[in-house]
Amino acid sequence: MKAYTVPSKEITVRFTADVVVCGGGSAGVHAAVAAADEGMSVILVEQFGSLGGTAGNALVTPLMHSHIDGNPSCSYITDKLNKKMTVLDGIDASGNQFDPVVLRIASEQLCLETGVKLLYYHFISGVIKENGEIKGIITVSKSGEYVIEGKVFIDCTGDGDVSVLAGAEYTKGNPDTGKCQPxxxxxxxxxxxxxxxxxxxxxxxxxxxxxxxxxxxxxxxxxxxxxxxxxxxxxxxxxxxxxxxxxxxxxxxxxxxxxxxxxxxxxxxxxxxxxxxxxxxxxxxxxxxxxxxxxxxxxxxxxxxxxxxxxxxxxxxxAPMVGIRESRHIVAEYMLTGEEMLEKKKFGDTICQNNYPVDIHGKNLKFGQKITPVDDGKPWYDIPFRSLVVKGFDNLFVAGRCLGSDFLAQSSLRIQRSVRSTGEAAGIASAIAVKQGVKAKEIDGSMVRQLMIAKGATFKE
Structure with a gap:
């Protein structure tokens, strides 16, 4: 393939924040608001001109139920969002049926009221790092190319773009076919x-x-x-x-x-x-x-x-945005597996509970002979906080559908309820990292969950 050599150049730093959230979808909005609620200066970088990601710009509605009795939110920000959508007449009483256009508007209102700085129409083209620490992201927009600096970064791009640009390892697609979900x-x-x-x-x-x-x-x-x-x-x-x-x-x-x-x-x-x-x-x-x-x-x-x-x-x-079910799975400190999901495994550092079934389009898979579900009277599995910590990096979290899991587990956890919770947890964790001056992997995930609960998130006991 023909190639050109591009001369090295100096890129100006235009914005700086405590926390830089990359991607304004369901995970990104929750991450940004959670970090801002903790007193952080937050920049949210988004490639489109509105928030919501697949839920807003890809028109993915309704919200899927967690399949847990009582449908615990595992998120306090979801309640805030639902209240705004109710005022705008864009959601039903169950909280499941919603209007994607109203969700875009409500998400934007929530971010602005919380003090999040929004940067629309920005594409992330590179990452600046030193010894496992992200110093900044390089963005391209109508304004040109420049750097956004931060103390902590949260990859909510859905495809793990920032993590991959930084050099993180990942898997992608169905291991049996090599293809991603339809x-x-x-x-x-x-x-x-x-x-x-x-x-x-x-x-x-x-x-x-x-x-x-x-x-x-x-x-x-x-x-x-x-x-x-x-x-x-x-x-x-x-x-x-x-x-x-x-x-x-x-x-x-x-x-x-x-x-x-x-x-x-x-x-x-x-x-x-x-x-x-x-x-x-x-x-x-x-x-x-x-x-x-x-x-x-x-x-x-x-x-x-x-x-x-x-x-x-x-x-x-x-939809201006194509609906993507699955692409990259970023290698994190812990990789949740399909077997663990089907076995309803619990973790001490859980930040989300889910029982949504295996949802792989275009292929009918049977796993009855591969696993033995644990009958502990708690029919759900946990997503551990460690699955949000990108392996090999001190200040990089990943949230949303591209977090640390395998193909099978991701087919269940990719629903909006789960990705919202993971974003919220990453946002709170980023604030802890800044306030305490600790690395991402040094944070106690159970503390993150307790802070979520203290703010109104509900979990099953």
Whole structure:
């Protein structure tokens, strides 16, 4: 491959803070607010023009339940965020159904009110380090290239970009196939007659005698379809594929949700892609956007032709951010394994509890013969604080879906509830590191959890 030699250059330091949070997604927002709440000066660096990450910019809604009785938050900041979203009429009473646009706004309000300095439209292109300590990150923006200095850095990029630029080790993808999980491009349709669509779903259940993945209670409608042929709407997809109105991949994964505050809008968890799936490859991301838009137009025509309630429907938003389920797994002081997740392992330094199941798209895996779940009356597993401490670095944490775990464990812990908790824990830990002058790996994770609880986070005993 042809290459050029670029002359060395001097890069100006433009901003300095106690804590620099890299990435403004679910983990990043919680990390930034948690550190600011502890009195730290905080800079939050984000590549888009709004916060929320996959939950906001990739339109990933609703919030998945932890599958633990009582659904403990393991986060005090989530309560703050939900209150703001409630005022903005962007979340339902359960806290699960939410409007991604409202989440973006509420996240921004929360950060600004807490004193977090936001830097939008900044891409991180390099890291400055000395003997295992990060001194600064190099960013590129319309303003040019410059350095942001900090005492502690938190990698919430989702792909572990900062950790990798610093030289951290990582794994990526399914060890059996070498491929990452499938990716999606979400969208919303407005102008939908929800009642008519809901009654249509009821009629399909009656016509086919199949109720799987379909419901309508007179207000909230839901429907889904996957590669298996046992869903209420499978027959519709098969007809459209036979007639050339859809392609087979349109049926492999399709899901639709009602947004809580929009009476004419549906949110779709599709189209999904199974070949170009590397969220760290810009060519793959570009193809997801171009192929995704073509698929969205095809699917809109399908709804109008084969379903009811879509006569006046139109595309109201296509996610500017591709929905990435999994990419890099940064090597941390502790790597949580799938076996530990399935065995419901507990840790003294837990900062999050979760029981969300294995969720690997495009592949049906069975683990019953590999593990023996521990029946301790506590059906959940813990995420240890050590999985947030990037191995080999004194002042670098990682939070979110790219924390220290293997492929199988990550398929469960990648949900928004968990990544919020990990960001919050990393933010509190960063403040401890600054105040006490200690290295990241020297921090007692149980102390971090106790501080989370003292502020309002709930954990199961």
């Amino acid at each position: 990716i999606s491009l979400r969208y919303t349709l407005s102008g939908v007659d929800i009642a008519t669509f809901g009654e249509f779903i009821r009629s399909e259940i009656s016509r086919t005698g199949v109720s799987k993945g379909a419901s309508y209670d007179g207000k909230v409608v839901y429907a889904a379809c996957t590669a298996t042929d046992d869903w209420a709407v499978t027959d519709l997809f098969k007809k459209a594929i036979t007639n050339g109105d859809l392609v087979e991949d349109d049926k492999v994964y399709w899901q639709v949700f009602k947004l809580p505050n929009r009476n004419d809008t549906l949110a779709f968890n599709n189209p999904e892609f199974f070949e170009y799936v590397d969220g760290t490859d810009s060519v793959h991301l570009t193809k997801a956007q171009t192929d995704g838009k073509a698929a969205i137009l095809r699917q809109l025509n399908f709804y109008k032709k084969y379903m009811k309630g879509f006569d006046s429907a139109y595309i109201s938003e296509i």
